[in-house]
Amino acid sequence: MFCCAGADDDVAASESKGAKFAKIEIKGWKVDPNPIGEGGFGAVHLCTEVKTGKRRACKAMRLPTAQDRDDFRHEVAVLKATGKHKNICHCIDVAEDARYGYLVMQSCTGGELFDRIAARNCSEKDAAMAIVDVLAALNHLHTKRIIHRDIKPENLLYKDKQPGSPLKLIDFGLAIQLQPGQRETEVCGTTSYMAPEVLRGSYSFECDIWSLGVICFFMLSGKLPFPGRSDEEKEARILRGSFSFSEEQWNSNLR
Incomplete structure (x- = not known):
């Protein structure tokens, strides 16, 4: 499912001193605030679907500029066009707020x-x-x-x-x-x-x-x-x- 929620209701992110992502709220998902990986783009967190209990990965991407936001939305559009395939880590949900874009993806635990x-x-x-x-x-x-x-x-x-x-x-x-x-x-x-x-x-x-x-x-x-x-x-x-x-x-x- 692809959805885009507003920052004031369905999606909110707040930062605190000493933590890049103190809290991530995405409707329908419980997100672990501690990242399992970090990079120049932002961070990856584990998350759990509230309805089913399934574990996924949430990629939280910083969007400091209008171009970054356009790039994020372009990636979402390509992922949507890609559809599902057993050898592609597909996107399950997507959201954004004033500062970040979020991609909820399949969780792959076998390493690179x-x-x-x-x-x-x-x-x-x-x-x-x-x-x-x-x-x-x-x-x-x-x-x-x-x-x-x-x-x-x-x-x-x-x-x-x-x-x-x-x-x-x-x-x-x-x-x-x-x-x-x-x-x-x-x-x-x-x-x-x-x-x-x-x-x-x-x-x-x-x-x-x-x-x-x-x-x-x-x-x-x-x-x-x-x-x-x-x-x-x-x-x-x-x-x-x-x-x-x-x-x-x-x-x-x-x-």
Whole structure:
């Protein structure tokens, strides 16, 4: 369900000294005031649906400017267009007040794909299962003419810690929905995973597939294919298509 409540009745947020979110009130939800994660956007809290007792995650996003509010509403619109898919962390409810926007999302407790790669805890089977999950999510998005534009391990969460747990795609802050035949020109995303056509300023859905290829390389080798000391160096390597396979590196990383 998508709803937008006013600050004076259904949604209110108040801050106190020493706490970023002293109280969050969203109609129909009981929100834990202690965040389980924080970032430049705001914070993530656990929440419970009053009617059913189901546990979810509430992403509280700061909206200090009119542009931030427009960006939040754009993300909501894209999430609504996305619909439900087993490999996408879908939005259950949304609200905003004078200072914050709130997204109530599915709760994924299995951790980021990035953490498993960093711990070198990925087998070829794990990589294959992950690629299948992300391809399924991207196929769903692309049939709806949506490009995610920030496919990376940090935006892929395991549903839970059980063996074989599916991956779910999160964070649609950069996602856009294209018109038929449209090519996007805005250069955005995370440099290490950006496709060359994004850097050149003319791209479409294929940029997400490139990013997934980078993730596959990362999972199997433990290294990114286009490293660099700066974004400029990484971009130059990407545009040249300059990468190498080290047999020793790949054999030592896989378990």
